[in-house]
Amino acid sequence: MKDKNSREYLLQKWQEYSFAAYDARLYLDTHPDSRAALNYFNKFNKLQNKVAAELQERYGAVNTDLDTELQSWSWLNMPWPWTEGGNA
Amino acid sequence: MWNYQKKLQYPVNIKKPDAKAAKIIMSQYGGPDGEISASLRYLSQRFSMPDGVLIGTLTDIGTEELAHMEIVGSIIHQLTRNLTEAQIEAQGFDAYYTDHALGIWPQSAGDIPNNALAYASKGNVVADLNEDLAAEQKARATYDNLLRLVDDPDVIAPLRFLREREVVHYQRFGEALNHYHENCRNQPRLFTGFGGKS
Numbered sequence: 001m002k003d004k005n006s007r008e009y010l011l012q013k014w015q016e017y018s019f020a021a022y023d024a025r026l027y028l029d030t031h032p033d034s035r036a037a038l039n040y041f042n043k044f045n046k047l048q049n050k051v052a053a054e055l056q057e058r059y060g061a062v063n064t065d066l067d068t069e070l071q072s073w074s075w076l077n078m079p080w081p082w083t084e085g086g087n088a
Numbered sequence: 089m090w091n092y093q094k095k096l097q098y099p100v101n102i103k104k105p106d107a108k109a110a111k112i113i114m115s116q117y118g119g120p121d122g123e124i125s126a127s128l129r130y131l132s133q134r135f136s137m138p139d140g141v142l143i144g145t146l147t148d149i150g151t152e153e154l155a156h157m158e159i160v161g162s163i164i165h166q167l168t169r170n171l172t173e174a175q176i177e178a179q180g181f182d183a184y185y186t187d188h189a190l191g192i193w194p195q196s197a198g199d200i201p202n203n204a205l206a207y208a209s210k211g212n213v214v215a216d217l218n219e220d221l222a223a224e225q226k227a228r229a230t231y232d233n234l235l236r237l238v239d240d241p242d243v244i245a246p247l248r249f250l251r252e253r254e255v256v257h258y259q260r261f262g263e264a265l266n267h268y269h270e271n272c273r274n275q276p277r278l279f280t281g282f283g284g285k286s
Contacts, residue, residue: 030267
């Protein structure tokens with residue numbers, strides 16, 4: 001059973017939700033009147049921000065546009081996305 | 089204005105170094121049909137687009153290409169990390185290593201530096217969108233070529249993701265061109281609404 005509080009789990013969920021939202025965004029750019037697409041975008045945008053905020057609070061800054069307050073400038077912490085341990 | 093999020097759009101976890109693969113994958117970093125070329129093409133073209141659909145599409149696809157540039161850079165970095173001198177020479181990486189060591193520099197597999205002549209920004213909607221359709225096919229074809237040449241499943245996985253995205257982008261650009269033909273032609277340049285079918 002994967003630990004839902006682990007960095008790996010939260011990072012993977014963030015990547016998944018974020019990608020779903022981004023793909024919906026591209027669809028909306030050429031189908032701006034699609035209510036279904038807008039609902040889908042809103043759902044995954046909310047989920048990606050929620051899981052990113054959790055990741056940020058537990059393991060350090062990953063998106064400083066989020067509405068969370070940093071306790072330290074953890075933005076600089078390793079890993080970075082291409083380094084050892086940077087991906088789930 | 090761009091915000092950076094500390095993640096890759098798709099994970100890259102490569103366990104086995106392979107400088108030979110890195111050398112050819114380099115084309116999707118700095119080559120003529122690679123991700124840097126794509127992002128600069130779309131992010132440049134958007135300035136002269138006449139409405140939000142076209143500006144938004146080019147902005148968002150151009151931005152995604154920057155994320156793809158990052159994925160390709162990560163693949164190359166992980167393929168060349170911790171190489172020994174013997175591996176560098178044996179895997180045909182010594183010429184690149186001479187000028188860049190294990191650093192990432194935008195060039196093609198054939199050692200041509202990234203060149204703006206490979207991407208057009210004509211300031212003409214029909215020309216630019218057709219350019220973009222072709223660009224996505226060229227990128228997709230390049231990924232097809234790479235997928236034929238690499239064996240490692242850790243490398244194949246992100247390359248297949250990136251190839252899929254080219255197919256999706258092609259679809260979006262086609263829709264954008266249709267939108268232009270249906271809604272913007274023979275209209276004043278500041279047209280922002282849609283009259284045609286959605």
